[in-house]
Amino acid sequence: MLGFGLVWHVWWLAILCLVTLIGTVIARSFVRDVHRVIPATDIARIEQRWHDAIVQARAIPREREMMAVNEGLAEVNV
């Protein structure tokens, strides 16, 4: 939006965007706690749910790939 204002000489927009940009960077620098700890149990649970979904998914052929029945698992004939 800053670029738009500068290109089309919309000075109020350009100045507003510039001030917001700089203000956001400065404000962000005051946030100290930016780390999050994800427990291993959470990861295990999410991963297990994903594995279960793969096991239960239906492998569909290429002809049906555009239909709603396609859950994301492709039929592979090795």
Place this chain on the structure above:
Amino acid sequence: MSGGEVKHPGLNLGSTDTQTHEQAEGDVFGFWVFLMSDAVMFALLFAIYGTMVAATAGGPSPASAYKFGPTFAETLVLLTSSLTFGMASIAVKYEASRPVLLGWLVVTLTLGLAFLGLEFHDFSTMIDNGAYPARSGFLSSFFALVPLHGLHVLAGCIWLAVMMVQLQAFGLDARVKINLLRLGLFWHFLDIVWIAIFSVVYLQGLIR
């Protein structure tokens, strides 16, 4: 200073844990990379100025547009501000009291703002005397180079003010110390660019 431990030169963090020192090395190196990209930008503008310095288009020449007095004053002010920032860095390293550190930062900020005031006055005088950016290629390239340095100094002043606030809010924790290191690098870098400016632009223009 803990004995026997070899620390990276220039990392004036005082007595801090090893992890902070290691992080500081990466952060400071990254900032050097940014400074070098900034230097490329200034180098290009210097080169353009060099090719355009004769393109006066019948307008003001360097000798008639530049004034020695204000340039000298600006130089003294900016170089002194680098000195005072160095004193602030030493205050961080040797763990001086908070008012001392804050005092040196305030002096640096004041000198930086004084520099900006002098430069602004300089530019408005030039423009009043008919040496405005659109007058000639020489003046366009001058006003591209020198105000860019001025904008950098303005950004440095804003950064200084923010650091002083953060110093009061968070004390001298690892983040604030590393950011003060980077601000120091930025400030001294601007000093070096100014030395190049007054040598290549002002002195070269005024001796002809």
